[in-house]
Amino acid sequence: MCGRFSLDKSTDELISEYVATGGDFRNWRPGWNIAPTQTIPVLLETAKGEAETLRRLEPARWSLTPTWSKTLTTKFPTFNARSEGITQKATWKGPVKTHRAIIPASGYYEWQTDPATKKKTPFYIHPADGELMNLAGLYSWWKDTTKAEDEPGLWTLTATILTSDAVEPLSGIHDRNPVPLPREWVDDWLNPEIEGDQKFVDDAVHAAVLIAEALDIRQVRPLRGNGPELVEPVDSGA
Template sequence: MCGRFAVDKDTNELIEEFVAAGGDVHDWAPSWNLAPTQQVPVVIESVKTGELVRRLETARWSLVPGWSKSLTMKFPTFNARSETAAEKSTFSASVKSKRAIIPASGYYEWHTDPVTKKKTPFYIHSGNDETLAFAGLYSWWKDHSKAEDDPTSWNLTATILTSDAVDDLLDIHDRNPVPLPREWWGRWLDPATVGDQDFVDAAVQAALPVAGSLEIREVAPLPFQGEGPELIRPVTKAGQ
């Protein structure tokens, strides 16, 4: 799974990286401690005035399907299992045509000692500091308690797809996000491509080399609230 991640790029850097138009990102600033339900940057494509537009937006990290009566779901939706996303009512419509990329500098995972049950945090990232492109899904949720013409009634929400962990990451956790290679970015985002389980499975396979190349370092316990690049600094062991 992926329950915390970091994005150390600002709006302009993300727009340049993903060749996206500026969207609703006025409140975005780099963060090293993003948690579910917070606003996170997402890259999406949709047709506007007859033209396909790729843009950068911010979305609530926990997908809420349009049919939900509430913005708060009864179960966690910040991650979606890639193996079943196409058949789950929460995610199936998004798999078909509302796929997103969630940029990330890296993400955190906790290894639980089977004997002591102690949880040790690790930061998983690209060795060359490249921005990761997690395969994601998005959905627009409308708050019907607000006026029809109230622009704040629409909420963009998103989730990160996960898959079985590659061998290199199994010692940390049994799941990992799906980091798409660059050649898959356009294919994944294109709303004209009707997604199904085979399409998701192909994306997961394409992501395996990227996931297997990621580097891992132990970091200090992550505060519930707290911010700054010091959160991803490696732990220095005694005697080192």
């Protein structure tokens, strides 16, 4: 799973990195302890009618709400989506087709549980070269039908991060990991003209394996606050 991640880039840096048009990020700042339901930058591509497809970096609520949901908060957690059998799930099968996104991340956290003591030890997992991770995701626009058509907050962009079975050596920490796409996969994953199906998702997961296997893993202190000190390594005996 991926229940916390960090992103230490400004939105201007992300817009430049991905050659995208930027949305309204006045209330967003880089963070090192980003949690579900918080606002995150999401990269997507859309086209209305005959308009040219546009790549945009938009603020989204991290927990996907399907269009048919009556409430923004869902009954079950939706900040992660299992890639296996994803097209058979009502929440995900629509977005998989044309509403795919990239969630930029500097790294993410997982907790290793000691089976004897149940103690949870946090680890920070990130590219050793400092490059951004392009996490495969999905998005959905949710409409609040209790609001008037001209009322602010009528539409909320929501998003989720795909996960797969953990690869070595990550499986020693947790049995799931997010799907970090190679840069050459980003264009196809975002392309709304490519209709996504299970094979497309499976191919993306397969392409992500080499990226996931090469990630740096470091033990860190318990997550408290939201500063850069959270990703600093600690000795395993500390």
